[in-house]
Amino acid sequence: MDSGFTPSARPGMTPVGNPVLVEVLRGGLVESRHAGSIAVADAAGKRVLSLGDVERPVYPRSAVKALQALPLVESGAADLYGLTPDMLALACASHSGEPGHVETAGKMLKQAGLDVSALQCGTHWPIHQPSVHALAREGGAASALHNNCSGKHAGFLCTACALDADRSHYTQPAHPVQRLVRHTLESLTGVPLSQDDCAVDGCSVPTWAVPLTSLARAFARFGSGVNLSPDRAKAAARLRAACAAHPWHVGGTERFCTRIMERFGARIFVKTGAEGVYCAALPEQGLGVAIKCDDGAGRAAEVAMAATLLRLARSITDYGALEPFTRVTLRNWNGIAVGEIRPTAAITAAALPKT
Amino acid sequence: MDSGFTPSARPGMTPVGNPVLVEVLRGGLVESRHAGSIAVADAAGKRVLSLGDVERPVYPRSAVKALQALPLVESGAADLYGLTPDMLALACASHSGEPGHVETAGKMLKQAGLDVSALQCGTHWPIHQPSVHALAREGGAASALHNNCSGKHAGFLCTACALDADRSHYTQPAHPVQRLVRHTLESLTGVPLSQDDCAVDGCSVPTWAVPLTSLARAFARFGSGVNLSPDRAKAAARLRAACAAHPWHVGGTERFCTRIMERFGARIFVKTGAEGVYCAALPEQGLGVAIKCDDGAGRAAEVAMAATLLRLARSITDYGALEPFTRVTLRNWNGIAVGEIRPTAAITAAALPKT
Numbered sequence: 214m215d216s217g218f219t220p221s222a223r224p225g226m227t228p229v230g231n232p233v234l235v236e237v238l239r240g241g242l243v244e245s246r247h248a249g250s251i252a253v254a255d256a257a258g259k260r261v262l263s264l265g266d267v268e269r270p271v272y273p274r275s276a277v278k279a280l281q282a283l284p285l286v287e288s289g290a291a292d293l294y295g296l297t298p299d300m301l302a303l304a305c306a307s308h309s310g311e312p313g314h315v316e317t318a319g320k321m322l323k324q325a326g327l328d329v330s331a332l333q334c335g336t337h338w339p340i341h342q343p344s345v346h347a348l349a350r351e352g353g354a355a356s357a358l359h360n361n362c363s364g365k366h367a368g369f370l371c372t373a374c375a376l377d378a379d380r381s382h383y384t385q386p387a388h389p390v391q392r393l394v395r396h397t398l399e400s401l402t403g404v405p406l407s408q409d410d411c412a413v414d415g416c417s418v419p420t421w422a423v424p425l426t427s428l429a430r431a432f433a434r435f436g437s438g439v440n441l442s443p444d445r446a447k448a449a450a451r452l453r454a455a456c457a458a459h460p461w462h463v464g465g466t467e468r469f470c471t472r473i474m475e476r477f478g479a480r481i482f483v484k485t486g487a488e489g490v491y492c493a494a495l496p497e498q499g500l501g502v503a504i505k506c507d508d509g510a511g512r513a514a515e516v517a518m519a520a521t522l523l524r525l526a527r528s529i530t531d532y533g534a535l536e537p538f539t540r541v542t543l544r545n546w547n548g549i550a551v552g553e554i555r556p557t558a559a560i561t562a563a564a565l566p567k568t
Numbered sequence: 569m570d571s572g573f574t575p576s577a578r579p580g581m582t583p584v585g586n587p588v589l590v591e592v593l594r595g596g597l598v599e600s601r602h603a604g605s606i607a608v609a610d611a612a613g614k615r616v617l618s619l620g621d622v623e624r625p626v627y628p629r630s631a632v633k634a635l636q637a638l639p640l641v642e643s644g645a646a647d648l649y650g651l652t653p654d655m656l657a658l659a660c661a662s663h664s665g666e667p668g669h670v671e672t673a674g675k676m677l678k679q680a681g682l683d684v685s686a687l688q689c690g691t692h693w694p695i696h697q698p699s700v701h702a703l704a705r706e707g708g709a710a711s712a713l714h715n716n717c718s719g720k721h722a723g724f725l726c727t728a729c730a731l732d733a734d735r736s737h738y739t740q741p742a743h744p745v746q747r748l749v750r751h752t753l754e755s756l757t758g759v760p761l762s763q764d765d766c767a768v769d770g771c772s773v774p775t776w777a778v779p780l781t782s783l784a785r786a787f788a789r790f791g792s793g794v795n796l797s798p799d800r801a802k803a804a805a806r807l808r809a810a811c812a813a814h815p816w817h818v819g820g821t822e823r824f825c826t827r828i829m830e831r832f833g834a835r836i837f838v839k840t841g842a843e844g845v846y847c848a849a850l851p852e853q854g855l856g857v858a859i860k861c862d863d864g865a866g867r868a869a870e871v872a873m874a875a876t877l878l879r880l881a882r883s884i885t886d887y888g889a890l891e892p893f894t895r896v897t898l899r900n901w902n903g904i905a906v907g908e909i910r911p912t913a914a915i916t917a918a919a920l921p922k923t
Contacts, residue, residue: 239767240627240766244627248862334901335901348704349701349703411595412595412907415906416902508861546689546715548690
């Protein structure tokens, strides 16, 4: 069983004793607990909240898809191929592979003269289980269009076509599209990205590790346009508007990102990443949020994000609508309420600057 | 969104700074890390290894299914209804819902004059994804037989029938079957179980929290027969032999429990539980193992178990076959090796008594 993977963890990457952010109750006991770190910053990088180690490099994974989509707009590809707002939302998405997502990804490719065979994200069955059952029932099979990253990849391919660049190596770090993405991330995070910080993501594109504080700053800039060039601010606003108008395309049925953006529209942008990463932007407050659960648990990252947003969003009149997302009831296979996922005082009682 | 769940976490159940047992690498960095605790003890309760807090009560969940199955044998129900070894293995199983598992559970019920309608474990689609696709493709739907606990529940029902007890409330703590289970757990763990330690499991039966040390001792007794009555030692040996002969029935295709027992037969008994719990017995060494990952991650519990067994099983001539289970290569959707799950020095360099 040769792994094919050569581990080379750098020294100094030892655990740091991050606080428990979220706990899982069952009966009268805390059954499981999730530690992690949270950074909230403004566009200048000023820290508003900092829990745990926020300086350790973290792979943002899919949480930065909206930033990775900026070159799609800035290159002119989105206009050249007539991409509609739902398509731009899908370019920022980790979608659930429901029929509407698959159809939209297919259209994006078609408008650039391509088809599913151009996608290099790999194949997996839909995240949305009823869609799995329906697909199998009709004798279908998973394709690259069902991959949660197919919209992002369709966006990369549109960008490659608009740049008249090669379409068969668009996932490689040296490809013009990934170089644009890298420069965009460097500019937004303020962090120079080195090859040492680069790993391969689930869909084969590079993922660049950056500190949570820098990610938070990047999302503050993405959300507010502050400290961005006018063209980039305009591109960011266009992507945010697309996601706010089409939140179902950013996630899918019952997904956290979708439910939050359905409820709050353009006032909260939020995006999940693999391994317990979550990022958000609060445009009205000029803040960005970046969360990493040490153990990679999405269930904890969602509750931590909801609880963090609830602390930050008090200037939004209906911010109380965030509250139900901070406490998730666990039900067993008979529908009996057996437990709950909830934030700890590390988040709910964290000191915030007076505003 | 009223939860229906009233949290009542007892004071003093705060996190304890357990060591990181397992880390997840991607590229050159540790991307995620899993803390937890490990207890290894003999049948007298003597500790052989102790990492982290091993005295905090932990819900063992499905990791104790083999102990929950002892009354099935001891009551005479297994003989009365002619249960074969594969059926006894299924009574100890968290199976993947593959066709063979479903068929075996159905037979167990039939031999006691019952059918699927008697099961109160609830319904979920198979864990085994190709079985999900096949089931949907043929127009089928999930039933209680696909529930990973259907074998355990069929065993409970056989026991209820043999005791001539009510069959409609067999999941309730006060039911004769669950009282037998509770007394069995108390006897094996040496811990009196109070209602305060009881929660509802995923399949609606009680799960009783006990310290990891007590769970380890229980599995040392279950594996060796030491400190058990002759009848109980015989019942335990019969269940162990059934699982060793039919490891596929204890888990399923590609499952960790199944692969370990397929490789090591009666020399290692191992069983997963929800929320990062894992238990094992090493009959030849007279040892029991109990692991809990703080965050509930099964991927970490498996690697921690393999690494712990590798440390303990040196008197097994082919113990090196455990090594590949201690390092799991992570591949992305294109099959590229992008990372690895591996144990930390907390396990691999832990001090063990000289033997």
